[in-house]
Amino acid sequence: MLALIVGIITIIVLVSATLGVKSSVSNVMGQMKGIIVYEHDAADVPYSHLSSDYEEKLEDIRGVRVALPEIYGMVRTIDGKKAEGTGSFTAGMVMLVGLDPKKERMRQGDMYGIGVEEGRKFISSDKYAAIISKDIADNYKKNIGSKIELDDGKKYTVIGILEESSVLGSIIVVPLDRARELAHLKEDEVNSFTVQTKNPEDEKRIATLIKMKYPELEAITASQAVEETEDIMGIMDLFFYVMASISLIIAGIGIVNAMLMSVLERTKEFGVLKAVGWENDDLLKLIIEESILIGVVGGIIGIIISVAIVEILNNYMPFSLLITKELIGEAFLFSVIAGIVGGIYPAWRVTKIDPIQAIRGE
Amino acid sequence: MNDVVIEAKNLKKYYKMGETIVKALRGANIKIKKGSFVFIVGPSGSGKSTLMHLLGALDHPTGGSVKMDGKEISKMDDWELSMIRRNKVGFIFQTFNLVPSLTALDNVKLPLLTDKRISDEELTARAIKLLKVVGLGHRIYHTPNELSGGERQRVAIARALINNPEIILADEPTGELDSKTGAEIFELMRKMNKEEGKTFIIVTHDTEYIKHNDTVYHIKDGVIKETSKRELEKNGMKGKKEIT
Numbered sequence: 061m062l063a064l065i066v067g068i069i070t071i072i073v074l075v076s077a078t079l080g081v082k083s084s085v086s087n088v089m090g091q092m093k094g095i096i097v098y099e100h101d102a103a104d105v106p107y108s109h110l111s112s113d114y115e116e117k118l119e120d121i122r123g124v125r126v127a128l129p130e131i132y133g134m135v136r137t138i139d140g141k142k143a144e145g146t147g148s149f150t151a152g153m154v155m156l157v158g159l160d161p162k163k164e165r166m167r168q169g170d171m172y173g174i175g176v177e178e179g180r181k182f183i184s185s186d187k188y189a190a191i192i193s194k195d196i197a198d199n200y201k202k203n204i205g206s207k208i209e210l211d212d213g214k215k216y217t218v219i220g221i222l223e224e225s226s227v228l229g230s231i232i233v234v235p236l237d238r239a240r241e242l243a244h245l246k247e248d249e250v251n252s253f254t255v256q257t258k259n260p261e262d263e264k265r266i267a268t269l270i271k272m273k274y275p276e277l278e279a280i281t282a283s284q285a286v287e288e289t290e291d292i293m294g295i296m297d298l299f300f301y302v303m304a305s306i307s308l309i310i311a312g313i314g315i316v317n318a319m320l321m322s323v324l325e326r327t328k329e330f331g332v333l334k335a336v337g338w339e340n341d342d343l344l345k346l347i348i349e350e351s352i353l354i355g356v357v358g359g360i361i362g363i364i365i366s367v368a369i370v371e372i373l374n375n376y377m378p379f380s381l382l383i384t385k386e387l388i389g390e391a392f393l394f395s396v397i398a399g400i401v402g403g404i405y406p407a408w409r410v411t412k413i414d415p416i417q418a419i420r421g422e
Numbered sequence: 423m424n425d426v427v428i429e430a431k432n433l434k435k436y437y438k439m440g441e442t443i444v445k446a447l448r449g450a451n452i453k454i455k456k457g458s459f460v461f462i463v464g465p466s467g468s469g470k471s472t473l474m475h476l477l478g479a480l481d482h483p484t485g486g487s488v489k490m491d492g493k494e495i496s497k498m499d500d501w502e503l504s505m506i507r508r509n510k511v512g513f514i515f516q517t518f519n520l521v522p523s524l525t526a527l528d529n530v531k532l533p534l535l536t537d538k539r540i541s542d543e544e545l546t547a548r549a550i551k552l553l554k555v556v557g558l559g560h561r562i563y564h565t566p567n568e569l570s571g572g573e574r575q576r577v578a579i580a581r582a583l584i585n586n587p588e589i590i591l592a593d594e595p596t597g598e599l600d601s602k603t604g605a606e607i608f609e610l611m612r613k614m615n616k617e618e619g620k621t622f623i624i625v626t627h628d629t630e631y632i633k634h635n636d637t638v639y640h641i642k643d644g645v646i647k648e649t650s651k652r653e654l655e656k657n658g659m660k661g662k663k664e665i666t
Binding site: 328331333334335336340345419 | 471475478480481500501504505506507508509511512513515517519520521532533536581585
């Protein structure tokens with residue numbers, strides 16, 4: 061029973077973790093609109109350095125509505141002390157994002173799909189303004205209108221607080237120029253652009269166009285990014301399912317072992333039952349029923365414990381583990397099947413018991 | 423002929439024990455009348471238990487025939503034999519063979535628990551009635567561990583009677599009991615024999631429970647001879663158990 065319960069817990073917790081990561085990633089990415097443009101040779105967006113000249117060049121492409129420059133960096137100090145973020149996705153760091161206040165009203169949708177919960181987005185006149193993530197607001201006790209001091213010793217006015225997000229972690233958004241200084245970029249340098257098209261269906265085509273026209277650039281649509289992450293998730297899925305299968309096999313062996321022990325212990329009883337006229341079918345049914353019962357009870361206990369574990373983990377994890385009805389259904393089915401399969405061999409052993417031997421044996 | 427309930431003819435049972443073949447029964451003949459109270463006695467290893475198993479449809483003979491109610495049972499398959507046991511035979515064992523985790527009531531119900539012809543209420547009522555008959559009306563919900571040896575054997579007797587069998591086979595029913603309790607158990611079995619007309623076939627070492635007008639079969643070297651208490655006493659088979 062224990063092996064089964066542990067197996068079920070392994071399955072549910074592992075799969076709910078993948079489901080959770082998957083759903084939060086695709087939630088965020090799915091809500092992103094546009095094409096991410098960055099340096100072709102850069103390993104990732106934060107390592108890309110592009111001249112802000114591209115802003116105009118990109119907007120000149122037919123079908124492009126707007127090119128939004130972006131800067132990424134790290135906030136090192138807040139209010140004169142080492143900046144401390146939460147969430148393992150940002151590994152305890154506070155991410156710095158720079159956006160152009162003059163152009164942000166042109167952005168369709170929210171950045172990373174995360175909206176401003178309190179306060180407002182940037183407007184053209186913003187200079188020392190900051191939009192901060194919820195956890196920063198909570199941990200540093202900032203409200204709309206509070207001042208927050210960053211690396212440069214300048215005080216920024218908090219104008220907006222972002223919705224709580226399981227993916228992004230700690231983040232401070234400041235106007236592009238300020239971010240450039242904080243991130244020590246050269247003048248007229250940015251990390252990347254988000255290019256939004258007039259017609260959303262054109263995204264893929266325009267991404268290709270950008271790459272052809274400017275081979276030094278990489279252009280990837282948000283939906284492609286989602287696909288890419290889903291590929292990685294697919295590998296994760298596979299890995300977790302392999303783990304889950306192994307735990308199921310262990311659970312199955314556990315049931316076989318437990319049932320076999322309990323059957324052998326009762327050899328004499330089964331012999332008596334046979335002697336008094338029980339058929340093999342009756343015994344077969346009895347054992348299979350017993351092992352299904354183990355499967356059902358083990359499954360229910362496993363599911364209850366898993367739900368509790370996931371509840372607890374969700375308080376500490378940067379992303380939510382997701383338990384779906386299907387997952388619970390599958391786990392339950394799993395454990396019942398483990399019960400049936402685990403009962404077959406012991407049941408067969410019982411039918412082979414010779415009543416005479418069993419009764420005689422002390 | 424109609425009053426013969428079991429008839430065995432030229433019954434043979436050989437066992438293989440490693441290289442050697444043990445001939446437990448080598449052509450045994452026995453005819454048991456309905457409603458009789460029959461003893462089978464004999465030294466250890468004489469084939470008593472083997473005979474019992476064959477008469478009780480627990481095992482297949484190597485040769486010869488066993489007829490129960492005129493029906494040949496020696497060639498039946500396992501399923502048919504289990505049906506015979508369920509419907510016609512009741513067993514009482516030396517070691518009681520009760521299921522320790524079940525109450526007296528459930529132990530008595532056991533043989534018919536999987537029988538769909540009888541409802542649970544009916545079965546429970548019958549089991550309670552039988553437990554009262556064997557004098558355990560006040561111990562229905564006790565488990566075997568909470569009962570004395572004699573009480574356990576009474577539960578086993580009630581269990582042997584639950585399917586209302588024609589034949590009750592008892593293999594050393596008093597082997598684990600002191601002689602006072604053993605006498606009580608025999609009294610109870612004789613009562614069942616007289617009042618209910620059940621056929622009792624009892625394998626025993628204890629000749630002290632045999633009465634002078636009882637039918638006694640003596641089994642030796644795999645063959646059966648009819649005898650009597652008097653004759654047994656003459657031959658020195660007397661008193662308590664032999665050394666096994």
